[in-house]
Amino acid sequence: MSETIMKIDHLQKDFSIGLMSKKKVHAVNDVSFDIKKGEIISLIGESGSGKTTIGKLILRLLRPSDGHIYYNDKDITTDYKNKRDYYKKVQGIFQDPFASFNPLFKIDRIFDMIFKNFIESDKNKKEKINDALKCVGMNPEFILRKYPHQLSGGQLQRLLIARALIMDVDVLVADELISMLDASTRIDVLNLLASICKEKGMAVLFVTHDLSLGYYISDTTLIMHRGNLVEKGKTSLIYNNPVHPYTQMLLKSIPDIGKRWDKNEKFLPEDINKKIDDFYKNSDIKKGFIEVEDDHKVLFSL
Amino acid sequence: MGKYLRKKLIIYLITFFFAVTLDWAIPRFMPGDPISMLLARFNGLENSSDIVRSTFTKSFGLDQPLITQYFGFWKSLFTGDLGISIYLYPKKVSEIISQALIYDILLLLPAILLSWIVGNKLGARSGVNKKVDNIMMPFFYVLTSSPYFWFAVLLVFFFGVKLQIFPVNGAYSNIMIPGFNIQFILDFLYHWVLPFLSLFMVMLGGWAIGMRNMIIYEMGSNYSKYMESLGSSEKLIRKYAFRNAILPQVTGLALQLGTIVAGAFTTEIVFSYPGIGYILLKALLNQDYFLIQGCFLFIVICVLVANFLVDIVYMLIDPRVRFSFSGEV
Amino acid sequence: MTEKILDVKDLKLYYKTLKGYVKAIDGINFDIKRGEILGIAGESGCGKSTLGNGLILLKKPLNYISGQANLNGKNIMNLKNKEMNTLRFKDISIIPQFAMDAFSPTKKIKTFISDIVSQHNINPDEKFFDKVRERLDMVNLNHSVLNNYSIELSGGMKQRLVMVISTLLDPELLICDEVTSALDVSSQRFVANMIGDFRDKKIIGSAIFITHDLSILYQIADRIMVMYAGHIAEIADSDTIVKNPKHPYTKALISSLPKNDVQYKDEQLSGIDGTPPNLLNIGEGCRFRFRCKYATDICAKQTPVQEEISSGHTLACWNYKKAGSDKNV
Numbered sequence: 001m002s003e004t005i006m007k008i009d010h011l012q013k014d015f016s017i018g019l020m021s022k023k024k025v026h027a028v029n030d031v032s033f034d035i036k037k038g039e040i041i042s043l044i045g046e047s048g049s050g051k052t053t054i055g056k057l058i059l060r061l062l063r064p065s066d067g068h069i070y071y072n073d074k075d076i077t078t079d080y081k082n083k084r085d086y087y088k089k090v091q092g093i094f095q096d097p098f099a100s101f102n103p104l105f106k107i108d109r110i111f112d113m114i115f116k117n118f119i120e121s122d123k124n125k126k127e128k129i130n131d132a133l134k135c136v137g138m139n140p141e142f143i144l145r146k147y148p149h150q151l152s153g154g155q156l157q158r159l160l161i162a163r164a165l166i167m168d169v170d171v172l173v174a175d176e177l178i179s180m181l182d183a184s185t186r187i188d189v190l191n192l193l194a195s196i197c198k199e200k201g202m203a204v205l206f207v208t209h210d211l212s213l214g215y216y217i218s219d220t221t222l223i224m225h226r227g228n229l230v231e232k233g234k235t236s237l238i239y240n241n242p243v244h245p246y247t248q249m250l251l252k253s254i255p256d257i258g259k260r261w262d263k264n265e266k267f268l269p270e271d272i273n274k275k276i277d278d279f280y281k282n283s284d285i286k287k288g289f290i291e292v293e294d295d296h297k298v299l300f301s302l
Numbered sequence: 303m304g305k306y307l308r309k310k311l312i313i314y315l316i317t318f319f320f321a322v323t324l325d326w327a328i329p330r331f332m333p334g335d336p337i338s339m340l341l342a343r344f345n346g347l348e349n350s351s352d353i354v355r356s357t358f359t360k361s362f363g364l365d366q367p368l369i370t371q372y373f374g375f376w377k378s379l380f381t382g383d384l385g386i387s388i389y390l391y392p393k394k395v396s397e398i399i400s401q402a403l404i405y406d407i408l409l410l411l412p413a414i415l416l417s418w419i420v421g422n423k424l425g426a427r428s429g430v431n432k433k434v435d436n437i438m439m440p441f442f443y444v445l446t447s448s449p450y451f452w453f454a455v456l457l458v459f460f461f462g463v464k465l466q467i468f469p470v471n472g473a474y475s476n477i478m479i480p481g482f483n484i485q486f487i488l489d490f491l492y493h494w495v496l497p498f499l500s501l502f503m504v505m506l507g508g509w510a511i512g513m514r515n516m517i518i519y520e521m522g523s524n525y526s527k528y529m530e531s532l533g534s535s536e537k538l539i540r541k542y543a544f545r546n547a548i549l550p551q552v553t554g555l556a557l558q559l560g561t562i563v564a565g566a567f568t569t570e571i572v573f574s575y576p577g578i579g580y581i582l583l584k585a586l587l588n589q590d591y592f593l594i595q596g597c598f599l600f601i602v603i604c605v606l607v608a609n610f611l612v613d614i615v616y617m618l619i620d621p622r623v624r625f626s627f628s629g630e631v
Numbered sequence: 632m633t634e635k636i637l638d639v640k641d642l643k644l645y646y647k648t649l650k651g652y653v654k655a656i657d658g659i660n661f662d663i664k665r666g667e668i669l670g671i672a673g674e675s676g677c678g679k680s681t682l683g684n685g686l687i688l689l690k691k692p693l694n695y696i697s698g699q700a701n702l703n704g705k706n707i708m709n710l711k712n713k714e715m716n717t718l719r720f721k722d723i724s725i726i727p728q729f730a731m732d733a734f735s736p737t738k739k740i741k742t743f744i745s746d747i748v749s750q751h752n753i754n755p756d757e758k759f760f761d762k763v764r765e766r767l768d769m770v771n772l773n774h775s776v777l778n779n780y781s782i783e784l785s786g787g788m789k790q791r792l793v794m795v796i797s798t799l800l801d802p803e804l805l806i807c808d809e810v811t812s813a814l815d816v817s818s819q820r821f822v823a824n825m826i827g828d829f830r831d832k833k834i835i836g837s838a839i840f841i842t843h844d845l846s847i848l849y850q851i852a853d854r855i856m857v858m859y860a861g862h863i864a865e866i867a868d869s870d871t872i873v874k875n876p877k878h879p880y881t882k883a884l885i886s887s888l889p890k891n892d893v894q895y896k897d898e899q900l901s902g903i904d905g906t907p908p909n910l911l912n913i914g915e916g917c918r919f920r921f922r923c924k925y926a927t928d929i930c931a932k933q934t935p936v937q938e939e940i941s942s943g944h945t946l947a948c949w950n951y952k953k954a955g956s957d958k959n960v
Binding site: 046047152154182183184185186187188189190191194209211212213215216217219235236239249250252253254255256257258259260261263267268269270272 | 674675771787815816817818819820821823824827843844845846847849850873874883884885887888889890891893894895896899900901902903904906
């Protein structure tokens with residue numbers, strides 16, 4: 001569990017807005033974290049927090065403005081070759097499973113293409129595919145002859161996971177993997193993902209806005225706010241002892257089944273920005289990203 | 303917003319530069335040369351032809367190196383001098399164009415504006431009424447898919463040749479002298495009807511189909527549904543839909559207006575109507591460099607100006623465009 | 632809490648397709664009392680949104696087949712569109728799923744409000760807009776939004792604005808269709824609380840809150856109705872639904888939700904195998920039987936009837952007693 005396979009080091013991504021304006025937005029601002037073998041990290045944030053951008057940077061769909069990403073100690077931000085080798089080991093699954101499949105290809109053809117593109121030997125091809133499909137709880141005989149539109153969202157997500165299994169990836173970036181799925185099916189997909197991680201040592205970066213699912217599945221939690229990593233640490237520590245006002249606010253606004261919200265508490269989304277500003281201003285003693293306890297870091301000032 | 307316009311202006315200036323360069327170069331790449339054509343008309347004197355040729359070549363500046371001709375063209379452009387026509391020697395190009403332009407404006411402006419107004423009304427009507435739609439749409443499709451010249455020939459055949467109600471040739475009778483008197487105006491209008499109709503009808507179909515599709519799209523949009531859920535009358539929802547559906551039509555109108563100066567090439571040829579299209583054809587057939595240049599230059603300027611106006615008008619009528627450039631979103 | 636605002640009896644709403652009927656709402660019974668918030672939960676395709684939209688705006692291809700939906704004692708399913716228009720907004724109103732594009736892009740918010748309230752013979756004078764401003768204060772929106780176009784507003788602002796507009800005429804029944812789904816968690820809580828606030832201040836009589844997220848319903852709904860594939864599975868007050876569900880589907884659904892004290896490494900939650908059935912031309916029988924571990928022969932033969940097993944607790948299941956005693960779901 002302790003072996004670090006990917007290191008995100010002071011990652012920065014700026015976007016300029018407007019047609020010709022020079023104004024810059026820090027979509028990702030000085031973010032660092034490690035991904036260990038077999039670890040599930042949930043990257044939590046609201047829309048515009050930069051969580052998806054981090055996923056894209058790791059998948060090399062975007063180039064960072066500054067900072068580095070090391071995969072097995074190799075800096076992938078400067079190494080522009082060997083993209084294919086990288087994709088053999090680092091893969092992404094996205095929110096819309098229907099958009100991830102070519103609608104004209106049957107499932108078996110899609111799996112064939114994995115072998116063609118990423119795996120040199122065709123040895124045991126059929127066996128590998130069958131094993132992977134059985135592992136995600138699907139019947140190969142039945143599923144391989146189907147077109148994507150004949151399958152449900154949950155089934156397609158499982159196929160994407162099976163794909164990662166065949167390729168035996170090290171890091172899987174799952175961006176809002178289950179947000180299009182219904183409550184009754186999403187938990188099974190999560191369980192599957194978690195069990196694979198434990199068995200095969202695959203690491204997952206679970207990008208989501210859903211705190212309760214993040215809590216359920218992840219070992220480590222990262223909280224993003226406006227491009228900044230505001231809190232990072234062991235999941236149970238962050239959920240039980242949140243320090244940053246933004247994390248506190250997020251946790252308070254989870255609708256929890258079994259406990260009702262305090263109705264007397266005025267809950268204005270506008271207030272939170274002021275609270276965060278005050279927090280940054282008043283933290284005289286502590287500056288920057290600081291450890292408050294073992295495996296729990298908080299951003300005290302920008 | 304000012305920034306946006308400035309940027310657009312720069313783009314238009316660059317476009318203008320390339321358009322003018324092409325405009326100058328293309329006639330010169332055509333095989334043959336205009337002086338021979340001109341001389342062909344003076345073929346009575348045998349030995350003198352060489353002298354006349356060199357005189358003409360010099361006077362048009364065609365003996366100079368190409369690069370000098372090119373810069374000379376830019377220079378005269380800024381002084382407003384478009385040169386002298388070779389084919390209609392010694393008429394000035396600017397004079398020929400301004401004369402032809404009057405006929406184009408009188409023919410095309412009413413055709414475009416009226417077809418736009420009527421087409422939008424009819425299109426909106428068929429967009430909201432299924433029965434009207436079923437009857438009208440086939441007509442619109444036939445109209446918009448028929449080529450201008452074909453429709454013009456049809457009109458000529460029925461009204462000019464078969465029924466002989468309208469004249470089929472020219473902008474006015476040969477015996478008339480152009481002038482601002484009631485007799486000439488009546489004669490002009492008499493000649494104007496068929497070309498006008500041929501343009502009006504074909505354009506009408508296009509506008510109507512565009513409007514109909516936009517209205518159906520807008521009526522099915524979420525804001526229409528929301529208004530319906532809040533108990534708004536069909537009339538109010540239609541009004542809202544129309545306001546949004548008209549936006550792309552305005553762009554189309556402005557662009558169409560920019561092409562007025564290009565004339566209606568085929569229509570003018572069918573009717574021998576002395577607009578710019580007709581002049582341009584003559585200029586091309588006679589390799590009249592200066593007239594071709596003049597006509598194209600005029601077209602380029604007008605199309606660019608029209609596009610620029612569309613950009614401005616769009617900012618005024620569509621808040622989405624307005625705000626997307628002010629950095630507030 | 633005794634007066635029924637809405638009383639739905641054996642209502643059937645089908646989508647008409649070329650292949651036959653999609654039985655989206657197939658014989659459901661429920662009611663809403665004054666001052667109550669009824670939450671409707673279910674997975675995508677269970678008919679919850681069809682029901683919400685069908686109550687206020689019955690539009691093709693959705694067809695009314697049979698049954699009643701009595702709003703204040705009057706069956707609104709039989710009404711002509713004109714009669715229904717007088718009820719919409721005043722008696723029954725909706726916050727649609729698509730708040731993000733509920734406004735026409737070319738009209739200012741103030742114009743839009745004036746236009747739609749004028750449809751109900753209300754004079755949109757300054758006095759009326761004072762009331763609007765008061766409501767804007769309630770949802771913490773600046774008064775200046777009235778002079779904005781929708782493009783200038785953020786998603787959260789639009790959501791709150793739609794909330795204000797939909798409730799301007801103090802409707803007796805407000806349908807909230809997935810109002811929190813598109814929002815970030817921080818705004819979610821505010822918007823959901825606001826609905827309860829509006830009810831407490833008697834701005835709205837009662838509300839139907841439709842969402843796929845049971846945990847939000849638990850926060851704000853008095854009663855929860857769980858739907859599955861066009862049928863009602865279970866209706867009860869929210870505490871009973873969450874803590875003591877009887878229907879196998881409700882039980883499975885509740886147990887699949889993440890809890891605040893369960894982590895994967897300690898305890899594993901389980902989902903429901905399989906997918907909901909296709910509703911096209913579907914026949915008799917319990918629609919959950921394919922995924923239900925208590926299913927018996929009768930489930931395939933007969934559609935379970937809704938029965939009240941205790942006061943205020945209704946469900947439709949042949950085997951709920953067997954399921955109810957099973958603690959290991």
